[in-house]
Amino acid sequence: MGAREKLFAVRDPFATERTEAVFVKAMQENCRYQYRHCPEYRKILDGIGFSPSDLNSTEALGTLPFLPTALFKKHHLTSMPGWRIPVKATSSGTKGQFSKVGLELGALWNGFWMVLHMAKYRKLLSLRPVNYVILGYQPHKGNDMAVMKTAFGSTFLAPALHRCYALRYENGRYTADLEHVLKHLRRYVKAGHPVRFMGFPSYTYFLLQMMEDRNVHLQLPRGSKIMLGGGWKQFYREQVDKQALYDLIRRVLGVEEENIIEFFGAVEHPILYTDCPAHHFHVPVYSRVLIRDVRTLRPVPNGTPGLVNLLTPMIKATPLCSVMTDDLGVLHDGSECPCGLKTPYLEIIGRVGLKEIRTCAAGAADILKGAAP
Numbered sequence: 001m002g003a004r005e006k007l008f009a010v011r012d013p014f015a016t017e018r019t020e021a022v023f024v025k026a027m028q029e030n031c032r033y034q035y036r037h038c039p040e041y042r043k044i045l046d047g048i049g050f051s052p053s054d055l056n057s058t059e060a061l062g063t064l065p066f067l068p069t070a071l072f073k074k075h076h077l078t079s080m081p082g083w084r085i086p087v088k089a090t091s092s093g094t095k096g097q098f099s100k101v102g103l104e105l106g107a108l109w110n111g112f113w114m115v116l117h118m119a120k121y122r123k124l125l126s127l128r129p130v131n132y133v134i135l136g137y138q139p140h141k142g143n144d145m146a147v148m149k150t151a152f153g154s155t156f157l158a159p160a161l162h163r164c165y166a167l168r169y170e171n172g173r174y175t176a177d178l179e180h181v182l183k184h185l186r187r188y189v190k191a192g193h194p195v196r197f198m199g200f201p202s203y204t205y206f207l208l209q210m211m212e213d214r215n216v217h218l219q220l221p222r223g224s225k226i227m228l229g230g231g232w233k234q235f236y237r238e239q240v241d242k243q244a245l246y247d248l249i250r251r252v253l254g255v256e257e258e259n260i261i262e263f264f265g266a267v268e269h270p271i272l273y274t275d276c277p278a279h280h281f282h283v284p285v286y287s288r289v290l291i292r293d294v295r296t297l298r299p300v301p302n303g304t305p306g307l308v309n310l311l312t313p314m315i316k317a318t319p320l321c322s323v324m325t326d327d328l329g330v331l332h333d334g335s336e337c338p339c340g341l342k343t344p345y346l347e348i349i350g351r352v353g354l355k356e357i358r359t360c361a362a363g364a365a366d367i368l369k370g371a372a373p
Contacts, residue, residue: 003029004313008110013117013284016343020058023288026313027321028055031064034319037079041319062290062299066309066322069268072099080104080317089146091267092230099267100144102317110314111270114286118274119157122261126158128223131188133181135199135207136230137174138165146267147200147230154198154227161193166203178207185218194223201228201262202235205245208252219254226255229263242279264348268323269310273346280337280345287312289346291331292324302331302344307352328352 001009003026010019032052034041045051048065055064071077074097078085085102092098103111119125132155137148155163164184167174188195197204204226211217226249240248246257264273264281271287283289290299290309300306308329311322328350334342 002026004106004110007313008113008286010285011117013114013121013286014282014341014343016283016285016288019285023285023313024055024058024061027061027064027311028052030313030316030321031055033316034079034321037316038077038319040075040077041079061288061311064311064322066324067319068324069099069266069326072101072268072323073097076100077319078102078317079319085317087149088144089149089267089270090144092145092147101267101270101315101320103270103315104317107270107315107317110286114272114284114314115153118272118284122274124157124225124227124261126194126223128194129159129161130194130196130223131161131184131191132163133166133185133188133195133197133199134163135166135181135197135203137167138169140169143169146265146270150229150263150265151198155196158194158196161191162188166199166207176203178203178210181207182211182216189218189220192221194225195220196224197226197228199228200230201245202231202238204228205238205240205248208248211252212248217252217254224253224255224259226253226260227263228260229265264346266310266323266325268320269312269325270320271310271312271314276337276339276341276345278337278339280332280339280347282334282337282339282341282343282345283331284343286314289329289331289344291329294328294352302333305330305349308346308348326351 003022007019007022007026035045035052045065050065054060085104087103087108090098090100134151136151137143139148139152164181166176166178166181168177246260249255249260262275262279265271273281275281288311291304291306292298292309293300293306305328308325308327310325313321327348330347330349331344332347334344337345
């Protein structure tokens with residue numbers, strides 16, 4: 001069993017302290033694999049003067065060259081032939097550009113254990129059948145977006161009696177249909193089975209605000225849960241405070257805050273971050289998070305805001321062992337959270353464009369073109 005398999009087999013998803021050694025080993029193995037099998041990644045590391053053997057300690061994680069997520073929107077990097085990659089996923093895309101990553105069988109198997117452990121922690125596994133309200137995309141064979149796959153996959157955490165979708169695929173395009181959702185939601189409440197919401201917080205807010213404006217207040221059956229993930233995307237101007245959304249959920253659906261669960265993730269970093277009961281995203285054993293200074297790009301201490309750098313050895317099909325997002329965040333000490341978990345937690349505080357940030361890693365595209373780093 002390799003280090004990656006040992007890491008994802010750990011039953012306690014927040015035992016980060018005792019998994020440091022196996023995490024570093026798994027990262028080194030992954031980096032070495034990418035170096036050997038992805039010519040573009042090897043060219044980037046060689047251009048920077050980094051060797052996978054340099055990745056030999058926890059401190060060395062900060063020296064591993066990161067690839068900005070913007071790079072994956074312009075270059076399709078792969079470390080395996082297509083026939084070895086059964087699942088391909090894309091980001092939702094901005095301005096017509098989107099990232100495309102592949103997951104091999106090993107990544108899927110490890111992802112299965114990750115989801116199992118994280119879902120068990122948040123008590124999402126159940127044998128009791130439920131009805132699902134998906135505030136996201138209806139599955140379609142031409143849609144490879146990770147948010148669609150994730151939302152659909154969440155409907156297997158408890159047996160699905162029925163699924164309805166806010167974004168329905170009709171006549172070759174997706175159309176938002178909140179009236180369709182409300183019709184099914186009324187029927188679900190009458191049926192008496194638990195209801196689970198899953199999807200974008202933006203569409204969840206739009207639906208609930210529409211209901212409140214119409215003075216439609218429902219009491220979801222006992223055992224119902226509201227699961228939110230995917231961010232506000234193009235609706236960032238309409239974004240409301242978390243507590244305001246939680247209060248709206250309680251007023252309109254009768255669901256208390258303890259049954260509201262949020263998720264965080266990215267197609268370039270397919271690790272499932274599930275919030276704790278205090279709604280903080282503690283870093284699980286399957287990943288590590290570095291916060292880097294916006295100017296120097298050097299790692300900063302916990303409590304200091306900066307750019308979010310995500311690390312994981314989960315996937316071999318695509319070189320995603322270290323990616324730099326365009327998110328601004330803060331990594332807090334676990335002791336600051338009342339939930340009792342000791343592992344640090346990530347707070348996303350905003351987003352910044354990376355156009356003006358010039359580093360050896362952000363210059364990876366130049367290296368791929370043969371230019372000097």
